[in-house]
C-alpha cells in the first residue's frame with residue numbers, strides 16, 4: 001500500500017463527517033483571515049478543508065482549490081481585496097504556486113504537504129532550505145491531533161506577528177537614526193514587545209508630547225509605566241529592561257565569561273548541579289547565535305528556530321536554575337591568586353572563582369548589507385553550512401570569501417548546484433587560498449571566480465532572490481539572481497583580554513586538553529594531565545568558538561558548555 005492509499009483510507013473514513021467547503025459561516029468568510037488549501041487530490045482536499053474548518057473555523061475562513069490556475073486567480077483577488085492569507089497549505093504538485101503566493105501574500109505561513117519520503121530528493125528538502133516554504137507536513141497523518149496540533153502552532157506564529165500587542169517600550173527616533181538598530185537588537189534579544197515610531201510622524205509626535213519630551217531629545221525610549229531614557233547607553237537600557245548589570249558576589253565556584261550558547265549552557269548545568277555560578281556578559285544574552293533570525297541545524301527544530309528565542313529560553317533556564325547572570329559587564333583581566341582565579345570586570349570590581357570557563361566566542365566579520373542580514377537563514381548563511389548543500393541542487397549559489405574554507409565549500413556545493421560563484425575582493429586567489437584548492441576550482445566547470453568584486457545589496461521577499469555585485473576595477477554594478485549566499489569572511493577570537501602566557505594558536509584561539517601536550521613549547525607544569533577543554537592555566541577552561549579546533553556551530557557550543565561543567569567538577573575534586 002503506497003502513501004496515497006493510506007491517505008485515501010483516511011479520507012474514506014472521514015468523508016461522511018467532513019463539512020464541505022461551501023458550508024462556511026457566511027459572515028466570517030467575508031472578513032476573516034484565510035486558510036487557503038491547494039491540493040490536486042480532491043478527496044484529500046475535502047478532508048483538509050473540513051478538518052481546518054472544524055478546528056479553526058471560528059477565527060479563520062477556510063478555502064480550498066484543486067486547480068492551480070483557479071487558486072492563483074483566487075489568491076490575486078484576495079490580495080486585491082486586501083484580505084490577509086494566514087496560512088497557505090499546498091501539495092507538492094502545486095509547489096509552483098508558492099513563489100507567486102509569496103509575492104501576493106508575503107506574510108502568509110507557507111506549508112508544503114508532501115508524501116512520506118525520507119530521501120534527500122523529497123521536495124520538502126529544497127523548499128525548506130531555500131525558504132520557499134516555512135513548514136512541511138507529511139501525509140498520511142496518523143491522527144487528527146498530529147495534523148492539526150502542528151497547524152495550531154503555525155497559526156499562532158502568524159497570529160503573534162499580526163495581532164495588536166501591548167508595547168512594553170516605544171522607541172521614538174528620527175528617520176534613518178542608526179542607533180535604533182542597537183535598541184531593536186537588545187529588545188529583540190530579550191523578546192520584549194516594542195514599537196518604533198518616526199519622530200516626524202503624527203503618532204511619534206503624540207508619544208513625545210504625552211511623555212513631556214522635547215522633540216529634539218532623540219532617540220527616546222518610553223517604558224509602559226512612563227519611565228523615559230534618552231539615547232540610553234547599553235547599561236541604561238539593560239537597567240530599564242530589568243536585568244542585573246552589577247555583580248554582588250565576591251567569590252563563587254565557577255565564573256563563566258560570555259553568554260552565547262556555550263556560556264549559557266555552562267551556566268545552566270553549573271547552577272543545576274549545585275555550583276555557585278556567576279556569568280559575566282559584556283553585552284546582552286545570546287552571543288552570535290542570538291543574532292541569527294533562523295538557525296536551521298539545531299536538533300529538534302526541523303523548520304529552524306529563531307536564534308534570539310532559543311538563547312532567551314536558555315538564559316531564562318539558567319537563571320531559574322540559580323545562576324547569577326550579569327549583563328553589560330565585560331571581563332577585562334584574568335589573574336591567578338594561588339588556587340583562586342580572579343576575573344576583573346570593566347566596572348573595576350572582580351570575582352574570585354575556583355574555576356573559570358571562557359566562552360567568549362569570535363568576532364565574526366559581517367557583510368554589513370542590511371537587506372542581506374534580514375535574510376540570514378533564508379538563503380543567506382554565515383560560514384559553510386555543508387548540510388545545506390544538497391538543497392542547492394540545480395541552483396545558482398554565491399560564496400563570499402577567498403580563504404581555504406571558502407574554496408572547500410565551493411567545491412563541495414558545486415557537486416549539487418548548477419553554478420557556484422566565488423566573490424573575492426582581490427585580484428588573485430593565490431594570496432589567501434592553498435594551491436591545490438585553486439587548481440581544483442579551476443578544473444571544476446561550474447565554479448566561477450569574480451575578482452575585485454563586492455556584494456553591496458540584496459533582495460528577496462522572505463528568501464534570497466538576488467544580490468547586487470559591484471566590480472571595483474570596472475566600476476560596474478550588476479544585480480544577479482541568487483538562491484543562496486554563503487558568507488565566509490572569517491573572524492577573530494575574543495582572547496585579547498587574557499594573560500599573555502595563556503596558550504593560544506597563531507590566530508589567537510585557546511589551546512586546550514590533549515593539544516597542550518602535543519606542543520612541547522607549552523609548559524603545563526602539573527603532574528596530572530590537562531583535562532579536556534582545560535587551557536594552559538589549570539582551572540581555566542574554554543568552551544565554544546573561542547577554542548582551538550572548535551566546530552563553530554550552535555549545537556557544538558552547547559555540547560561543550562554542558563561537557564565543561566563535568567570537567568570543572570573533576571577539577572574541584
Ligand SMILES: Cc1cc2nc3c(=O)[nH]c(=O)nc-3n(C[C@H](O)[C@H](O)[C@H](O)COP(=O)(O)OP(=O)(O)OC[C@H]3O[C@@H](n4cnc5c(N)ncnc54)[C@H](O)[C@@H]3O)c2cc1C
Pocket residue numbers: 257258259260261262263280281282283284285286287288289290291292294295296297298329330331332359360361362364376382383494497543544545546551552553554555557
Ligand atoms: C549571523 C550568524 C549566523 C549563524 N548561524 C548559525 C546557524 O544557523 N547554525 C549554527 O550551528 N551556527 C550558526 N552560527 C555560528 C554560531 O552562532 C556560533 O558557532 C555560536 O554562537 C558560538 O557560540 P559561543 O557561545 O562559543 O560564542 P558566541 O555566540 O560568540 O558568544 C560569546 C559571548 O561572549 C561575549 N563576550 C566576548 N568577550 C567577552 C568579555 N571579555 N567579557 C564578557 N563577555 C564577553 C560576547 O558578547 C558573546 O555574547 C552563526 C553565526 C553568525 C554570526
